[in-house]
Amino acid sequence: MTETLEKQHLAIETRDMHLFYGHFRAVKDVDLQVIPQKITAIIGPSGCGKSTVLRSFNRMNDFVPSFHMEGEVLFHGQNIYATDVDPVMVRQRIGMVFQKPNPFPKSIYDNVAWGARINGFKENMDDLVEQTLRQAALWDEVKDDLRKSGLSLSGGQQQRLCIARALAVKPEIILMDEPCSALDPIATLKIEDLMRELSEQYTIIIVTHNMQQAARASDHTAFFTMDEDRAGIMVEYGETNQIFTNPRDKRTEDYITGRFG
């Protein structure tokens, strides 16, 4: 009984998740429980597999030929890697924002509308575009030139356009893979504010190199590092406040105080 309740209250749950590239075990035995409508940050040193973990949540790793996984990734209690699950459906429910802003070489309007259109959106597209651009805090800046190319925007605006584009598909979860690493500090803070607002409706999981960002912007933090086989392991997972003021594990402490390695 309690278990089913818990299951319903989790956005994503991984069970004994191992991720492989060929024979190399990139991530080992992750049991992560992502709380819905919260921001969960994944931090850790380079090569600890945090991006691989993030991409396994919407099966973006499927495009890497040598990739395979063991264990389960549960979404609404269903394993998204089950044979009867179409990865296209998974990605529609679990959207993604990438490291480098990557708008389509199309107009701002089409950037937002395209995803909805291919997923069979039949209602008023103008309304959807306006609504999602507002959600992404971009509407006021672009409302007069929706026909301009998405690539004509600044880096920060492009990234917010990419967020709007993801929102237009109406996902439940938004995965963000170092979404601010190509942005200046002001644009970064804007995205963080935006994430905070979006977390009222969406579950956000963010991978970041920037510890300060994880500390500022997330509710929960998972710290990953490499074990002696260079496989990524989850060392500690908890409330961000606790992780950054009083981590339980020495390795977390060393990493967040900058004394790693």
Next chain:
Amino acid sequence: MPRETLDRQIRQLQDEVLLLGSMVEQALLRSVEALRQRDVAAAQKIIRDDLAINEKRYALENAILILIATQQPMAHDLRLLAAILEVNIELERMGDYAKGNAKVVMQLGDSDIQVPMREISRMAELAVGMLHRSLSAFVAEDATLAHAIPEEDELVDALYNQTYRMLVEQMIARPEMIDHVNLLIWVIHNFERAADRVTNICERTVFIATGELFEMDTDDLEDIE
């Protein structure tokens, strides 16, 4: 190991805390000596020297803020800096107690009252000793030692109660001296408070070491019981 700049600056801050601590210890001990000698000049010097304590406190606070702003300390580092900030304030207050004692010396002049010098000296020794060891524990981040020190506060409290009764008896015997004897109550109160503040320093030491914050001073609870 990265973060050498931060580590070096934190060590410097700890040294400064010890320095400030020893200034306060000196001031407290000198205030007892001034009382024993009824030395108004020495009392005046204590009051002047308190300015240096205050200055040092502000300098330390500033240095910590700069370090937080520029080095973005996390976890243990952050707790340490926050604790220094807190201890800093405690030390400055203890410096004020020494100053208060010095003012008492000046107000007493050479009035003819019985000063329970033995008890007051003992209280001062106890309080300064606690302070000294609490600062050692603080810098060493020694939680065990920090846990042990507050227990000594009971001794100070007992001495306080004993001396307080002596002074009240004196007031009853010589009502014309009430004002002056009352000043002495202030003095013993100051040492009692100083010992309490040492307890706060010990709390901070445990906080740095374990990340846990809790009240060590159990006097109030006992009073309620």
Next chain:
Amino acid sequence: MSGYFSTPKSNLAMRHRVGGVWKAIFFLSTAIGLLALAVLVITILDDVFGLVAVVDKVDRTTLADRPLEDLEKDELLAILDKKVSVNRLRTIQRNGGFTLDEIPAGEVYELVIAEVVKPTVEESYPLFDSLFKRAEIEAEVAQKHPDATIYFYSWLNQRFLTNSMSTTPQLAGVRTALFGSLWIIVITVAFAFPIGVGAAIYLEEYASRSWVNRVIQTNIDNLAGVPSIVYGILGLAIFVRTLSALTSGKAFGVEGVETGRTVLAAGLTMGLLVLPILIINAQEAVRAVPNSLRQASYGLGATQWQTIWHHVLPSAFPGILTGTILAVSRAIGETAPLILVGASSLINKDPQGIFSYFTALPIQIYNWTSRPQAEFRNIAAAAIIVLLVVLLSLNAVAILTRNRLTRRAP
């Protein structure tokens, strides 16, 4: 040199000298390339323009009492009637698809010149000799052909473009060959473009890294280097012989074409020839589409086909067009395969469709350069210029299209 920047043991001067020498070598390489190009262009131009010494077979002053240009149409017709046999006149009218009565005086005049006066170029001189040694040429002509007239002549002229093949150099033109070449290009692109792009998409987006696909890839890379004559043999065997029913149009009920030596067979052969080039270039264009674009698309819940159709292909299209330009350039200049699949230089009927016998510009050029009369060399040079202009215009169209697409896209 003295002061802060001078160091006693500096080898800086030496390093600068070495750099200077290399710079000179690179400049020389460029200069040699440009020189070769200039020589080529000059050689061609040298043949296209120049002085000609022309002798009329029949003295035109004996045909009428006034200059021929001033005669009325009926007077010109009278001359034709008198000097040209009835059979010949009938042939002319049948071949040209007109009757003498309906054409204007100007054309009748042309006929009189061609059939009666028969001006013959006895000597032609290259452009630079004509410009700088005119006196010597005039002296030479006066001695060898006393009744010849000398004038400056451009072998590349309107008649050259509009006339079809003729055995008389001055009357020969490239119209048939030009249409033949254009037909071949259209068929080549129509055949090779979709197949090439399709194959490229398959190989880049769908094919796994299995050894079968690696073998296919290696083969395509190698096919791009196979000599064109081999493709000619292939085209002859497949399109002309085996599939002659299709390439001659018999299977579709088209009459009048007996063999598979049609423009369709030629276009398909050329298509095979350029297919590897197209595939390789299209593959590169598809590969150059940033992966982030595909990821963005997949991340929105797009299928692989939606990703390819909406993002990969539009982004790769400029690059694919570049490959097509290269392919067209190759196809328009190829001669050997066309000879094998049966291009004939003696055709003066424009291709009427894909099931027509044909000739093509390179075939005409090849044919003319192998003839003994010097004047054919002149028209061969003129045809080369036509070929180059066609090639450059086709490329210009493709480049303009590509630039427009590129500007709109990012």
